[in-house]
Amino acid sequence: MTDRWLALRRVGEWVGFEGQELSEYLTTVRPIHDQALEDRKGSETERDLRDEYFEFLNENVLSAEPVVNHLRHYQVDQEIVRLFETGSVPIKDTFRSQSVIDYELDEIVDFVMLLKLLERYQERAESGVEPLENLHSLVYLINYQLSESESYSATEDHGFGMLEKTGYRYTFERRDDYVWSDSLQRDLDRLVAWQLLDRELIDEPKPEWDRTYSISLGQAATLFLTRFEKRLDSFDSLLLNEWEMRQDDVIDDFATSSKVGISSHLDSLDRFRNCSDGQIVLNGRAKKFTSDQDQRGIKINV
Structure with a gap:
């Protein structure tokens, strides 16, 4: 009982x-x-x-x-x-025990990059991301930039911007004036449960906000980043470095932007503007990361 x-x-x-x-x-x-x-x-x-x-x-x-x-x-x-x-x-x-992470390397790559995103964002904005939908839009913009790069081709058979080499594995759909990914939200919920991220209800939300939560790094995030960043630095480093460069560019451009500002930028993109509400606007990473060693079931105490 x-x-x-x-x-x-x-x-x-x-x-x-x-x-x-x-x-x-x-x-x-x-x-x-x-x-x-x-x-x-x-x-x-x-x-x-x-x-x-x-x-x-x-x-x-x-x-x-x-x-x-x-x-x-x-x-x-x-x-x-x-x-x-x-x-x-x-x-x-x-x-699941909040002190143990047990996932494939493919998933851990996304977890680490999400934490690095929050880390960089908080350095620039001096606060967590608010409202919650802004975080979804930022992750979408990172994948969008990667999909538009000449070195990252889009596969028409899989819809807009299927990333073949790197970028988050999340698929996004349009939700009115922002984008949303159910799979991204599931990962955010996991990271909150593990105390790697903190989620707080905003006391005085603005009228245009749909999801009145802020997301910031949790108390266990620093250890997680330190341990897994070393493991990932030696794993397809060129791809991860390109991914992180694009991510840093997006944060530098939008860390101090309001939801209205980010939504305005989204509406300037043909891919977003030409999609109806509820339609998929961008698919995520198609291929999983692989390595010479069996990386399945990596565990770390956080």
């Missing part, structure tokens, strides 16, 4: 609740959890429940109307609320 309460708590921490807010979330969710367990008795064995527990939480507990209403009351980001409503909360990622 201790592990089960821990799963509910980890989900609350992943949402961004802490202190009294976390206590109120647990007060809301625990009776629903207990009733759902009671209703399940007799229909399936305890072993079945253990095997399917995260699915059980999504279907019977986290998607319950009182839980969703609780999130709305605290003005939780709509993308997160939608995950609760649809029973799609990435519980396994939030329940």
